[in-house]
Amino acid sequence: MDSESTVTTCYRHPKVECHVRCTRCERYICPDCMREAAVGHQCPECVKEGARSVRQARTLVGGRVSAVPxxxxxxxxxxxxxxxxxxxxxxxxxxxxxxxxxxxxxxxxxxxxxxxxxxxxxxxxxxxxxxxxxxxxxxxxxxxxxxxxxxxxxxxxxxxxxxxxxxxxxxxxxxxxxxxxxxxxxxxxxxxxxxxxxxxxxxxxxxxxxxxxxxxxxxxxxxxxxxxxxxxxxxxxxxxxxxxxxxxxxxxxxxxxxxxxxxxxxxxxxxxxxxxxxxxxxxxxxxxxxxxxxxxxxxxxxxxxxxx
Structure with a gap:
């Protein structure tokens, strides 16, 4: 009973009560910190980490893709x-x-x-x-x-x-x-x-x-x-x-x-x-x-x- 009544707060905003965990790091996040993911939500730090791990698109010769010349x-x-x-x-x-x-x-x-x-x-x-x-x-x-x-x-x-x-x-x-x-x-x-x-x-x-x-x-x-x-x-x-x-x-x-x-x-x-x-x-x-x-x-x- 005591564990169920424990108040959980956002790891980035300790004063905000929340009940949703990041699907990657499993830390609690408030609505302001939720980032839409393929499954559930992720925290801002996990989103940035994921972006760094994604391979950037390259041109035929290895340059960075740019839509605007x-x-x-x-x-x-x-x-x-x-x-x-x-x-x-x-x-x-x-x-x-x-x-x-x-x-x-x-x-x-x-x-x-x-x-x-x-x-x-x-x-x-x-x-x-x-x-x-x-x-x-x-x-x-x-x-x-x-x-x-x-x-x-x-x-x-x-x-x-x-x-x-x-x-x-x-x-x-x-x-x-x-x-x-x-x-x-x-x-x-x-x-x-x-x-x-x-x-x-x-x-x-x-x-x-x-x-x-x-x-x-x-x-x-x-x-x-x-x-x-x-x-x-x-x-x-x-x-x-x-x-x-x-x-x-x-x-x-x-x-x-x-x-x-x-x-x-x-x-x-x-x-x-x-x-x-x-x-x-x-x-x-x-x-x-x-x-x-x-x-x-x-x-x-x-x-x-x-x-x-």
Missing amino acids: VVTYALIVLNVLVYLAELARPEVVDRFSMVGAGLVGPDGGHFLWTDPYPGGFSPEGLVGGEWYRLLTGAFLHLPPTEGTFGIAHIVMNMLALWNLGRLVEPMLGRVHYLALYLLSALGGSVLVLLIAPGDSVVGASGAIFGVGAAYYVLARRVGADMGQVNRFMGGLLLWLVVSALVTSWEGHLGGLLAGGTVALAFAYAPRNGRRTVVQVGACVALVVVLGAAAAVKVSELTGGGIPQ
């Missing part, structure tokens, strides 16, 4: 903000575009690289130590004053990024997708340096071509219907050819190759404890190869050192 949206916003900065201060393009080898005259004018170059001129671009241009150029676009292409440059690129990013980012996960995008941009800039070091190149096209290559690789990896994918890649390759007349085909091809390489490493890395090591190792190796190629080319342009 946040990185794609952020990249679009960043490109648009930079474009507005260009409109407000046009000199931003000359300062941050991808230039491998150029010259700045005494009056601030920009000229093609010559070796040796006239007195009073200073080196510009990667030969001048401005290595940041390898990435910053991928966030710039042609101003409206650049002929018929003008503002269509950023509009077309952002539309392509909007359509492709919403497909590829959920398949990769945010971190993998951002790494792919930046490495594709880097690959495009390095090929520009190797083939056309005197050109001033802007645009996200190289990075977008890399995302397009990733879409193709991932579609094959998951066994998707390749009819539509092949038509898409045909259009992408056609634009690669047409771009030779309008923008920088070197940047597009470099981004395509770099993005395809990264996507292959992501998609076909072994599904075990070494997957992350293989993926990170592939990205680091690509950065080393691209960095070494860029350094060798700049050394050739400057004869081993920037002339004084």
